[in-house]
Amino acid sequence: MNEESFVASLLGRLRDDPSLSRGLLVGPGDDAALLQPSRESLVVTTDLLSDEVDFLVDRAAPELIGRKAIAVNLSDLAAMGARPAAAVVSVLLPRGRRGGVLAEKMVEGMLPILRAYRTSLAGGDTNSWPGKLAVSVTAFGYVPAKKAFLRTGARPGDRILVTGALGGSIHRRQFTFCPRVPEALFLRERGVVRAAMDISDGLLLDLSRLANASNVGFRLDLENIPIHGDVDLFPPAEKRSPLEHALGDGEDFELILAVSPDDAAGLLAEQPLVPKKEAKRSTAKKSSAAKSFTSFCADQGFPPPEGVLLTDIGEFLPREKGFLQTDQAGKTRPLKKFSGWEHYF
Amino acid sequence: MNEESFVASLLGRLRDDPSLSRGLLVGPGDDAALLQPSRESLVVTTDLLSDEVDFLVDRAAPELIGRKAIAVNLSDLAAMGARPAAAVVSVLLPRGRRGGVLAEKMVEGMLPILRAYRTSLAGGDTNSWPGKLAVSVTAFGYVPAKKAFLRTGARPGDRILVTGALGGSIHRRQFTFCPRVPEALFLRERGVVRAAMDISDGLLLDLSRLANASNVGFRLDLENIPIHGDVDLFPPAEKRSPLEHALGDGEDFELILAVSPDDAAGLLAEQPLVPKKEAKRSTAKKSSAAKSFTSFCADQGFPPPEGVLLTDIGEFLPREKGFLQTDQAGKTRPLKKFSGWEHYF
Numbered sequence: 001m002n003e004e005s006f007v008a009s010l011l012g013r014l015r016d017d018p019s020l021s022r023g024l025l026v027g028p029g030d031d032a033a034l035l036q037p038s039r040e041s042l043v044v045t046t047d048l049l050s051d052e053v054d055f056l057v058d059r060a061a062p063e064l065i066g067r068k069a070i071a072v073n074l075s076d077l078a079a080m081g082a083r084p085a086a087a088v089v090s091v092l093l094p095r096g097r098r099g100g101v102l103a104e105k106m107v108e109g110m111l112p113i114l115r116a117y118r119t120s121l122a123g124g125d126t127n128s129w130p131g132k133l134a135v136s137v138t139a140f141g142y143v144p145a146k147k148a149f150l151r152t153g154a155r156p157g158d159r160i161l162v163t164g165a166l167g168g169s170i171h172r173r174q175f176t177f178c179p180r181v182p183e184a185l186f187l188r189e190r191g192v193v194r195a196a197m198d199i200s201d202g203l204l205l206d207l208s209r210l211a212n213a214s215n216v217g218f219r220l221d222l223e224n225i226p227i228h229g230d231v232d233l234f235p236p237a238e239k240r241s242p243l244e245h246a247l248g249d250g251e252d253f254e255l256i257l258a259v260s261p262d263d264a265a266g267l268l269a270e271q272p273l274v275p276k277k278e279a280k281r282s283t284a285k286k287s288s289a290a291k292s293f294t295s296f297c298a299d300q301g302f303p304p305p306e307g308v309l310l311t312d313i314g315e316f317l318p319r320e321k322g323f324l325q326t327d328q329a330g331k332t333r334p335l336k337k338f339s340g341w342e343h344y345f
Numbered sequence: 346m347n348e349e350s351f352v353a354s355l356l357g358r359l360r361d362d363p364s365l366s367r368g369l370l371v372g373p374g375d376d377a378a379l380l381q382p383s384r385e386s387l388v389v390t391t392d393l394l395s396d397e398v399d400f401l402v403d404r405a406a407p408e409l410i411g412r413k414a415i416a417v418n419l420s421d422l423a424a425m426g427a428r429p430a431a432a433v434v435s436v437l438l439p440r441g442r443r444g445g446v447l448a449e450k451m452v453e454g455m456l457p458i459l460r461a462y463r464t465s466l467a468g469g470d471t472n473s474w475p476g477k478l479a480v481s482v483t484a485f486g487y488v489p490a491k492k493a494f495l496r497t498g499a500r501p502g503d504r505i506l507v508t509g510a511l512g513g514s515i516h517r518r519q520f521t522f523c524p525r526v527p528e529a530l531f532l533r534e535r536g537v538v539r540a541a542m543d544i545s546d547g548l549l550l551d552l553s554r555l556a557n558a559s560n561v562g563f564r565l566d567l568e569n570i571p572i573h574g575d576v577d578l579f580p581p582a583e584k585r586s587p588l589e590h591a592l593g594d595g596e597d598f599e600l601i602l603a604v605s606p607d608d609a610a611g612l613l614a615e616q617p618l619v620p621k622k623e624a625k626r627s628t629a630k631k632s633s634a635a636k637s638f639t640s641f642c643a644d645q646g647f648p649p650p651e652g653v654l655l656t657d658i659g660e661f662l663p664r665e666k667g668f669l670q671t672d673q674a675g676k677t678r679p680l681k682k683f684s685g686w687e688h689y690f
Binding site: 025026029030031032033034035036037038039040041042043044045046047048049050051052053054076077079080082086088089090091092122123124125126127128129130131132134136138140141143145148150151152196197198213 | 370371374375376377378379380381382383384385386387388389390391392393394395396397398399421422424425427431433434435436437467468469470471472473474475476477479481483485488490493494495496497541542543558
């Protein structure tokens, strides 16, 4: 299969699928794509995934590689509070038949997640070359300028909230995670987020980046860190503790959020991001807010949400306090440099 | 040099250079870039350049590779009649010191052309990997939706105009060409362009694509094809004629334009795209239009234009006429499949 026939076949599929060309006045096939104007601000992000760095082509299904290439970019849009609009995809394919098979399978992984998050496929480029597989995606979205979630907005006293649970993503979640797009849009509508960032390089590293950007310190409640069950998938000989995995593994693609104490208390009391399944645990909490996130997703055309918990994991502090931790015994001291991420500081 | 320090150094340079952050509400360094809203339609294009396909890393200066990666994308924006706004750049770097040196030199080639064409650097990504050099750029710009140049607008009877001269770009112009951004914007303001496309794969192949998209045929006046002086740089033993080079070489990054006969006659009489130097040749033609393109470029902040000629190279025909050529003797017949591009049909 050559590039021209691969592209022709893909263009044919796109033409038959209006859910992948929403907002495109001109789709792939001209010199460039033309998108309908928006009154909102444009948000642009790009992420590059390459063999032996972000995946192992001999171990990961190409469908999952394609899915991940889209998902990591959507996670960045979510971290800005932006609604996804479109993406362009460039792929470097190993020469020969294998490259063509990889391309087709990667597309099979890309299209469903693009559809699920209402993201059009606006264009792309492919090169067959005497090298390894790599894929570069640029995603576009929109947000009212003053409502964008930046890394710079955290203030001393704000609570640190995190979506979902952390650690062990290398086993499978790095490929299968659901970018927190509906959650971000729901929280944006509530107007409670002062700063946000997605976790790609590990909670500690990314939280420290957010704190540096906001010129604040923080104190982390170690006993409140939500640890994902996937950390149990490490072999028993694994040296790091579950907590260390949650703090340092990365590729969680959960959101770190800075929220005022009052707003945080409100969110946690409602747990608006805990629809259906989770909400059933407590009849008292089967709140209208919980229902409202489920219906928000339905209204916006997103997939029905899974039970996403928001967890309060600490507080932002004045800059001069530095980075602190409070351990299970309630003792607060400077943040310990766990093995596995200390080179980041 | 690791990625973090390279990026930090680049961000420092960008912060000091407002001409590279025009229109950015939030530039590189957050989860994504945030751009100020536009009332116009967004135009998005992406092009991937890779070692051994689009350049040879051992022969081309990395500054020129960086420049080309930006320029080919700006050429696509020009082909849409769009004003460039910003670009994001992803680079795959060979591991080790060499990759870091390549990255720094490529940036040196990128920044001047971004500045010249008033394009902000909105973000990017770099991966060091056990592979070859590749660079993916996504550029975006704006155009009033109904004024975009599409491939679909050519009508039977329209003249085929081309900017500049063709052939021999492999010697140097593939790296040094000036994307026809100011020319495209100037012509867009005149409202005369019915269809356009840039020449990346050769005049014949790209013209046939434009004709297919517009569902028309065409007749090419072979004796009017503007042949670039660079074709003389081929060795004497070279088998293809200068005309064949002009028709098939590709990477000219000139514009093919469909213009009504009246508008074409008007443009050619004025030669509005022939400022200063060229205009001096004929005192009669030192027209206000010629001056107006020069002052257009000055007003818009683009570099002073070189002498760009528009040439009438034929006409679009009803679809059923197919693709024809008129040779030097005035004889018209079906377009000959020259060696070098016949595999395209």
